[in-house]
Amino acid sequence: MPVIEVNNLTKAFRTYKKQQGFCGAVKGLFHRQYDQTLAANEVSFKIEPGELVGFLGPNGAGKTTTLKMLAGLLYPTSGSAKVLGYTPWERADGYRRQFALVLGQKNQLWWDLPARESLELNAKIYGIPKDRFERTVAEMSELLDVKDKLNVSVRELSLGERMKMELIASLLHQPKVLFLDEPTIGLDVTSQKTVRDFIRCHNAERKTTILLTSHYMADIQALCERVIIIDHGKIFFDGKLGEIVDRFADFKVITIQCASTEAHPNEDLSRFGEIVEKTPGAITLKVKRDRVIPACKSLLDELPVTDIDIQEVPIEDVIRQIFAR
Numbered sequence: 001m002p003v004i005e006v007n008n009l010t011k012a013f014r015t016y017k018k019q020q021g022f023c024g025a026v027k028g029l030f031h032r033q034y035d036q037t038l039a040a041n042e043v044s045f046k047i048e049p050g051e052l053v054g055f056l057g058p059n060g061a062g063k064t065t066t067l068k069m070l071a072g073l074l075y076p077t078s079g080s081a082k083v084l085g086y087t088p089w090e091r092a093d094g095y096r097r098q099f100a101l102v103l104g105q106k107n108q109l110w111w112d113l114p115a116r117e118s119l120e121l122n123a124k125i126y127g128i129p130k131d132r133f134e135r136t137v138a139e140m141s142e143l144l145d146v147k148d149k150l151n152v153s154v155r156e157l158s159l160g161e162r163m164k165m166e167l168i169a170s171l172l173h174q175p176k177v178l179f180l181d182e183p184t185i186g187l188d189v190t191s192q193k194t195v196r197d198f199i200r201c202h203n204a205e206r207k208t209t210i211l212l213t214s215h216y217m218a219d220i221q222a223l224c225e226r227v228i229i230i231d232h233g234k235i236f237f238d239g240k241l242g243e244i245v246d247r248f249a250d251f252k253v254i255t256i257q258c259a260s261t262e263a264h265p266n267e268d269l270s271r272f273g274e275i276v277e278k279t280p281g282a283i284t285l286k287v288k289r290d291r292v293i294p295a296c297k298s299l300l301d302e303l304p305v306t307d308i309d310i311q312e313v314p315i316e317d318v319i320r321q322i323f324a325r
Contacts (some may be wrong), residue, residue, distance in 0.1 A: 002082075003177060003209045004047040004070065009079035010233075011040040011065050030095070039065040042079065050207040052199075053225035054214070062233040063213045064103075067179045068213040070211070071101040071107045083177055097126065100170035107162070108169055109154045115165040116150040119172060126173040133172070140168045143198050148295035160191030168197065171202065180212045184219055196222050217316045219287035229322065237322075241315070248322055249313040252292050256299055257307040272299065286313075 014246060015061070017033040018024060022307040038064045047053055057063050068074045070081060072088040072095070081088055086095035105132040109118040116137075141147040149157060157165065163183060170178065184192045200223055203210055214220060220227060220241065227244065229237040237244065251273070258281065269275055272295040273287035287295045292310065 001049075001059045002046040003049045003051075003084060004045075004211070005082045006046070006066075006070070007044050007080045009040055009043040009066065009069060009076045009081055010038065011062075011069060013037045013039055013075060014104050036235045038068070040060075040076070040230075043230065043233070043235055045228055045238055047209060047211065049209055050203070051226065052203045052210045052212065052223055054212050054220040054227040055230065056213070056220065056227055056319065057230040059066055061231045063230060064181055066213065066230070067101065067181050067213065071099065071179055072096070073101075097173065098175055098176040099177040099179070100173070101179045102166055102170045102181065102183055104163065104185040106182075107154070107166070109162070109165055111155050112153060114151045115146075115154055115157070115168075118154070119150075119165075122169055124171050128173060133202060136172060136174075137168065140171065140198075142279065143201065144168065160187045162193075163187060163191070163195065167198065172287075174206065174209060180210060181212075182214055183212070184214060192216065192218065199223060217319060222314060222318045229319075231323070232315055244322075245312050245315060245318055249289050250319045251286045251313065253284060253311045253313060254283060254287050254292065254295065255300075255309045255311075256303065256305050257282050259304045261304065 009204075014034045014036050016028070018028055034078075043062070043066055055063050055066070066075065069076050070083055070088050072091045075089045084095060084098050085094050088095065109115055110121075119137055120133070122128075123130075128136075137150070138147070139151060144167065146161055146164045146168075149161050149165070152161075154162060154165070167183065183199070185194050187195065194234050196219060199210065199212075202208060203223075212219065212223060225240055227237070227239070227241050228235055237247075253276065256272070269278070269283060269285070273285040273291065276284040276286055278284075284297070296308060296310070300308070
């Protein structure tokens with residue numbers, strides 16, 4: 001049975017369109033014009049227990065709006081959703097004790113208090129026993145390498161340290177469902193890796209169902225086998241991460257090393273594919289998938305090749321092309 005089940009979920013926002021100048025402001029008092037934006041447009045998907053799913057899309061695609069509806073912070077315009085058997089926007093107490101939402105650009109910890117005191121407050125709210133609280137905080141702070149920062153005021157923590165504390169606060173009550181909205185935004189590469197490793201371990205050990213949004217493809221590639229891509233409020237891909245390359249990239253990248261490429265003009269090489277880069281000792285070509293083997297044979301026959309490398313298009317490039325459409 002799916003932990004998260006979303007059917008035709010739609011959220012429309014109506015915004016006032018103000019005309020320019022003083023006259024426009026006066027006209028707006030009597031006759032207002034509105035624009036309607038569909039932040040989520042008949043979104044449907046299912047997530048099974050223990051899955052860690054990437055939720056991708058450009059800015060304004062509807063990712064955060066969808067997460068906020070699933071967390072019960074927003075009411076949908078139409079459609080339905082069930083998370084752990086609950087309707088999120090009914091905000092049942094039983095549901096609120098079983099999920100957590102982490103927004104990378106929002107703080108839930110008290111700014112002027114040490115992180116530990118905010119964690120103790122959360123423990124009181126969720127009724128977590130003292131011994132379990134101490135054990136959980138010690139374990140998570142050790143994994144995230146912030147054990148020595150628990151008694152430091154939140155305002156004095158670095159961005160990476162604050163994000164790690166936010167994760168501990170969200171997972172303190174051991175939720176069954178975790179919504180992560182850009183948890184590594186603004187973090188340095190070391191902190192990003194620490195957070196990714198922590199999320200992966202937590203998902204593997206606790207079998208927590210996680211829906212993750214991120215603009216860093218390194219997060220998605222490291223954590224998610226399945227991805228859902230949304231744009232302009234509509235889902236147009238839901239499947240394995242590896243299938244994105246097969247479906248949306250119809251070429252591969254061939255790099256050949258040879259003694260000299262100067263004797264072979266671009267016009268001769270372009271018949272094999274698009275020239276990405278050409279240096280005195282190497283050529284990189286983008287070649288259609290169905291032309292890869294014939295192109296490699298011809299290149300080996302015609303050039304003094306010392307090495308050849310065939311690779312899939314980087315997933316970042318494919319995602320960038322999808323968003324650009």
